[in-house]
Amino acid sequence: MKKGKFLLISGLVMVLIFMLAACSKDSNADGKNEEVTLKFWVFGATNYDELAKEYEKENPGVKVKVKTSENDDHHNGLFTALSAGHGAPDLAMIEIDQLDRFKEAKDRFVNLYDVGADKVKDKYLDWKWEIGESEDGDFLYGLPTDIGPKAMFFRTDLFEKAGLPTDPDKVQEMIQSKDDLIQAGEKIKEKTGKPLVDSMEMAYRAVIDGATESFYDEKGNLLVENDGNAVKKAYDLAVEFNDHGLVGDYDMWTPEWGNAVNNGDFAIEMGAAWLKGWMKDNAPDASEKFRVATLPKELAGNWGGSYIAIPKETKHEKEAYKFAKWLTSPDNQLKSFKSDAGLFPSSPEVFDMEDFKNIEDEFFGGQKTSQYFADAAKDINFVYKGSKYKPTQDEVLNALKNVREGADPDKEWKEAVKRMKKLQDR
Template sequence: MRRSYRLLWLVTALTLVVAGCAGGDGGLRLTVATFGEFGYGPLFEEYERTHPGVEVVGRVADYEAHHKGLITALAVGNGAADVVAVEEQYMPRLRQSADRFADLAAFGADRLRDRWVPWKWAQGVSDDGKVVVGLGTDMGGLAMCYRRDLFERAGLPVDRERVAALWPTWEDYAAVADLFAQRVPDARFADSAGTVYTAVINQAEENYFAKADDSFIAATNPNVKRAFDIAGALGAKGRTAKVAPFTQPWNVAVSQGGVATITCPAWMLAQIKEAGGPGGTGKWDITAVPGGGGNWGGSYLTVPAQGAHQRESYELAEWLTAPEQQRRLFVTDGILPSQPEVYRDPVVLEHEDPYFGDAPLGRLFAASSDTVRPNYRGVRDADVRPVFGRALGRVEEGAQDVGQAWEQAVREARDALR
């Protein structure tokens, strides 16, 4: 889940997809619905300045409510915002309903395909290749955020390269977690088993569904079982703080130094900074993630066909995803662009962040972007993926052992697909 996604409590699912309408001053009002903050606030203001008569209103809600609200609005034919962000997990499902979205090629989007890496563009196009459903925003290149002060207390190295050398594999990462627990009993090594699990499976090309025929393969896919066993063991041993990202307990754990490492796609940096506050400056650092790179999240801007201002909505979506705006979002919010022109830009490559010990974010994230490859997401991915996260939660709470949780997760996943 890309920056998936600080929870902001808006009233109902459908309020996050309120349809665009005329502004109060007689001008045009366009609504943009996102899940979590995309860093768009200043961009909306700039767009209004450069497009007199246009008012841009953001609607922000949590991840699940946002997407379920969109699905409902598409089903009933009204209630969707003018521009709606869709996370990659939901794109395969929504591409099956391409007729519910404006074909962005009709407004010239097909001429822009070379802006994006090929796989990013392809995920935004209908399966038959005829409809451009969405314009790509970011991608979620993986790294590992760690607390320098907690590593020092544990007698572990704090230099980025030496820290990365501790865990060439996720099994090595688990071994470091055991050592850390012996030396620092009042903090936990990872935030949650679910976070670790997501990072591990996102390094594999296939997880829940087969790329060839979209068949369910999680029960027999060694990539999924390995990820579940590694993350589950961390939870069962008490190596995790049992706090899910984008919740208040997670914010507290981050701000109070209760977590030593967080697998962090680029979009999560802003969430760590916000949760940690000024007191966290210089305590956090960033290094390579075990197992090499990977991709966790990434989104698209879509224009529902029910909107009354489709061309104007497309123009806004195109502007928000243009290289100039994508470059700015990386520098201000650490949101990793999916456009080679942007992530190869010297301004991006040379970007550092004092909050993370002047970590070279450009080199850590942007410079590795050419190696990022997506894992295949099945049409029913959004129905299956949460089942395994809940299973790991049961392990962390001591309600089940890893084997029991796995067996129940597989059963529930199969039931969800019936």
């Protein structure tokens, strides 16, 4: 063989080897595609472990490793990893109150509009989708998971002792405003000796969770000293409830609070849909003693919910989005709702499904509670919260706790505003 011909053949062989190597980049020695592993960080109670197993069966070659942490640990760990530029997962849940904090790290996330999210936009509530976008609407940080529409969880035994109706629709007719609620609370206090609500926080949330403004505007200006500001209205309502003797001294998630829910030591929770799951697991003695009614519109709102985001660091952008889209689809949102986690759907398509409408809650005496929350979900509005929402709100809650212990409300508010201004300047 001539030398030139030999070199030509050798060159073609080398090219062929490189081409085969490139084609087999994701293949193993048996010619099968290598497994793609997606790291998925979540917080709190979800059914995502079970849904991930289902997805793996439907998508051979894909593994989803779900890591569950407590809320603060999860978000702090995610923020640290994103800031460092390494160690972030392929997908991560982000809670709605934390989202604006992460929006400041826009360059660390995949814009889900770039991978086709605009095609599923119409499957979700408008306000929920809008919160997940950038200010100009060109960037989508995450796909919507659950929401937290609020309703009134009320103790039928305490209402009955106070001479009040116990049928949910009649309770709704009776309580059309905050003044109606205060009047009902005074009757309950008089006849049973029990407070209307568990805490100053719960009274405060009656207004703030449904407000169309919060602590900051989108330019970072603090709004709390403006006339008619929602935060001040919420603060004043909590003080008013306390002045009428309608507030208990229980901090949510403490053992004392759990016992109070279980034993009926207060009459109502103005709680989100996810509270149902907690009550079923942690307040067995309260079974069949609670019912759900719609809150007055001025006291309704959203408390909680999350998004599924994809950090830019991922090497599996398309696979991660495909899983996120599947996980948050209407059918799988229904599964998440029917699971023990009870994640309330952000897709209104679910609200019309028979499996959704016909669920009977044994804990609530067989009541079909789903529609009460679905109706509330449609009346919720977009609100900008800002990256410092959580620490700023903590200042208000600390002030209210001091008021509950006897401090002067006006003085506590002024001191809280000073602390909020310091946070703004950081």
